Amino acid sequence: MDYAFTLKYQLAAEDCDHEQLVERLAEAGCDDATIGVGQPGRIALAFTRDSADAWSAIFSALQNVKQAIPSARLVEAAPDFVGLTDAAEVAGMTRQNMRKLMLAHATEFPAPVHEGNPSVWHLSDILAWLNARGGYRIEADLLDIAKTAKQVNLAKEAREIEPEVTHELEALVA
CATH class of the missing domain: 3.30.70.3400 (Alpha-Beta Plaits)
Known part of the structure; x- marks a missing residue:
């Protein structure tokens, strides 16, 4: 593939x-x-x-x-880090529709990686959420590559954290 x-x-x-x-x-x-x-x-x-x-x-x-x-x-x-516009485009919908979903399902919608202007999400989190809801055509290979890109980026970032900080943070972020 x-x-x-x-x-x-x-x-x-x-x-x-x-x-x-x-x-x-x-x-x-x-x-x-x-x-x-x-x-x-x-x-x-x-x-x-x-x-x-x-x-x-x-x-x-x-x-x-x-x-x-x-x-x-x-x-x-x-593909990993996206704003709502990019996520909507990948999912085949308008930004307005994606924003309505985010607001209507605020407690279920994936949390952003960065909240601000603009907010940024992991694409795989949004695609997996849409896929679990049903009714959206999310290609399996796109979801797989987005999940893998996320894992690579997380591993890259984790490598840069001081070992003592990692140990102290584990209990707080779990």
Whole structure:
């Protein structure tokens, strides 16, 4: 099955020759990605990878990029972080309809990762909630890739937390 996802990286100063990066990525197995180098010091790879499952697709892409650019630092795996407009578009509805659902089911609707202007959610949380409600056509492969991207992003963030803080917080956030 084909899985579509994007990996965004921060580059080290020595990895700024874009032509060389594209060649190294292709040699490492990233020939199924469209590579974006528009922002200085960053690179984004939009993959469409054939794999048995979402985890294998993203994991193999992460390995390929690490092989090609060992100093690259993962910024984000997508699709994951979304506003209501993006979530509505992915779910095939209007932003207004998504907002009505959020307001009408305030205690059940997934909590945002960031509450503000704009608020941000994990796409997989919203898709899983819609899927559980029934009546919405949520593609299983989209839900799988969104769940996997969320797990990659959470693992990346958890890696950056101090061990003592992690231990102290476990009891408070459970």
